[in-house]
Amino acid sequence: MESVLKINPGATKWDIRQKVWDYIEDKNLANFPRPVHNRIPNFKGANEACNRLAVLQEFISSQTVKVNPDRPQQQARFVTLEARKTLLVPTPRLRTGLFNKITPPEGANKEQLRICSSSQGVKEFSVPVGLDAKVKVDLVVVGSVAVSEKGLRIGKGEGFADMEYGMMASMGAVDESTVVVTVVHDCQVVDILEDLIESHDLTVDYILTPTRVIKTNCQYPKPQGIIWTKLDTEKLEKIPILKKLRALEEQAGKDVTLGAAPATAQPALQSNQPRRQTSRRPRQNTQRDTEGEFKQDKRGESEQKARQRPARVRKESRGDGRGTREGEISERGKNEGHKKERSLEESRGEVTSQCKLPQSVTTVYLGGIPTGLRVSELKMALREREAVPLRLTWQGAQHRAFLDYSDPQAADKALEALQGLCLNDHNLQAELAKSQRGGRRSGTSNRRPRPLAAPKSKVAPSDMKDDTHEKTEE
Numbered sequence: 001m002e003s004v005l006k007i008n009p010g011a012t013k014w015d016i017r018q019k020v021w022d023y024i025e026d027k028n029l030a031n032f033p034r035p036v037h038n039r040i041p042n043f044k045g046a047n048e049a050c051n052r053l054a055v056l057q058e059f060i061s062s063q064t065v066k067v068n069p070d071r072p073q074q075q076a077r078f079v080t081l082e083a084r085k086t087l088l089v090p091t092p093r094l095r096t097g098l099f100n101k102i103t104p105p106e107g108a109n110k111e112q113l114r115i116c117s118s119s120q121g122v123k124e125f126s127v128p129v130g131l132d133a134k135v136k137v138d139l140v141v142v143g144s145v146a147v148s149e150k151g152l153r154i155g156k157g158e159g160f161a162d163m164e165y166g167m168m169a170s171m172g173a174v175d176e177s178t179v180v181v182t183v184v185h186d187c188q189v190v191d192i193l194e195d196l197i198e199s200h201d202l203t204v205d206y207i208l209t210p211t212r213v214i215k216t217n218c219q220y221p222k223p224q225g226i227i228w229t230k231l232d233t234e235k236l237e238k239i240p241i242l243k244k245l246r247a248l249e250e251q252a253g254k255d256v257t258l259g260a261a262p263a264t265a266q267p268a269l270q271s272n273q274p275r276r277q278t279s280r281r282p283r284q285n286t287q288r289d290t291e292g293e294f295k296q297d298k299r300g301e302s303e304q305k306a307r308q309r310p311a312r313v314r315k316e317s318r319g320d321g322r323g324t325r326e327g328e329i330s331e332r333g334k335n336e337g338h339k340k341e342r343s344l345e346e347s348r349g350e351v352t353s354q355c356k357l358p359q360s361v362t363t364v365y366l367g368g369i370p371t372g373l374r375v376s377e378l379k380m381a382l383r384e385r386e387a388v389p390l391r392l393t394w395q396g397a398q399h400r401a402f403l404d405y406s407d408p409q410a411a412d413k414a415l416e417a418l419q420g421l422c423l424n425d426h427n428l429q430a431e432l433a434k435s436q437r438g439g440r441r442s443g444t445s446n447r448r449p450r451p452l453a454a455p456k457s458k459v460a461p462s463d464m465k466d467d468t469h470e471k472t473e474e
Helices: 013-026 046-055 071-082 110-117 119-124 160-170 233-238 240-251 300-308 375-384 408-418
Strands: 064-067 086-090 099-102 126-129 139-142 179-183 206-208 213-215 350-354 360-367 391-395 400-405 429-432
Touching: 046 071, 046 179, 046 206, 064 071, 071 086, 071 110, 071 119, 071 179, 099 119, 110 119, 119 126, 139 160, 160 240, 233 240, 360 408, 375 391, 375 400, 400 408, 408 429
Parallel strands: 064 086, 064 139, 139 179, 179 206
Antiparallel strands: 086 099, 099 126, 206 213, 350 391, 360 400, 360 429, 391 400
16 A cells, blocks of 8 residues: 655655654644644544454464553553453653553453553553563554554654663563554555664564554564663663663673763754644643633643642542542642642543633533543643633543633534544534523632532532532533
């Protein structure tokens, strides 16, 4: 099958990456997170491509499968768990070790397995696997930016998949019988010159796309270990597990001489086309306090710290005695002004984001939110469709959210923009909230709460913050 993208003679790896990233964005082939630049692209149809893993005979006969932690391969992790195989997932960017073994709850159902295959589930339902573990990996699933039908692969340029495979080879977890599979969009299958592939580059045996399965019959050898001359002291400082492996190999009498640190800028900056966005996470501090845009919460630094350590969650009783509510964070040492809502994208709680509301608002119900979707991803989708509300109430555990708009006209415009919204291969349902269909729903003031009696189905005043208002479908 002829490649959709034509690669110019003499193109470098970064030229190919840029061309693939640009094409996926320009043709709107990506799911969130976006833009896909400097990422393993999360493409539309990723679930269909991952589902093809289950028909491979090499997968059926395997016992232990290692799958990369990127979003487009989340369905591959689910397929592995559903088949009751041992799933190993590398720690993101190898910060804390090599990989983790996912351990679902006893008798887990499909929904629980889906949670275990998500990024949050990988954190909550796993045990670390060290370099000295006696593990035999039968099949490896990796992401790619580009790959050829001959099995030549190009990643996002940081070398983590290559290092992971090299470390597994060093510890005896993989050998020549280990099958390597990549999952990509059809447009990512391109012609790659053999001259671009180096000794440390990982090649693949199968390519899974939304439309086909490609057996590469690749003849190029895979890495037999870490090639230390390709690394420098700076890389070792960032990845402690590499330092440990180097010490072990040095004790075994192997040559572990490091290479020199690069003196030039990152290759990505040498591309002829400008990079559209260099950050790896959705923007968080660009919201303005105007109608139709989220309020700037000035929490970029604090959220980054919060991601590095578990948040302390306070569970409080509901006013109606139905249990507890998660999602409100209490941080010691913060003043009351900083006790605003946090973007608890990974939790199952409720998150509310709002500006100062008018006396009345019109609320839109957004249903069908898939498991694992983050509130920041929904916000990005709303910005792209110019449907940003005055306030967003996130109820991810119930697969829904509520969007408050200033008037019925603004809500109607948002409804029109949200028709056909698809996130992570799930179509979302947008309609007026039931409480709006007979008239407008009164808004909630952004001032300090007055001592009003709460309805029976609402949160008791003692449990309610001034900027947190639970919405329920009537």
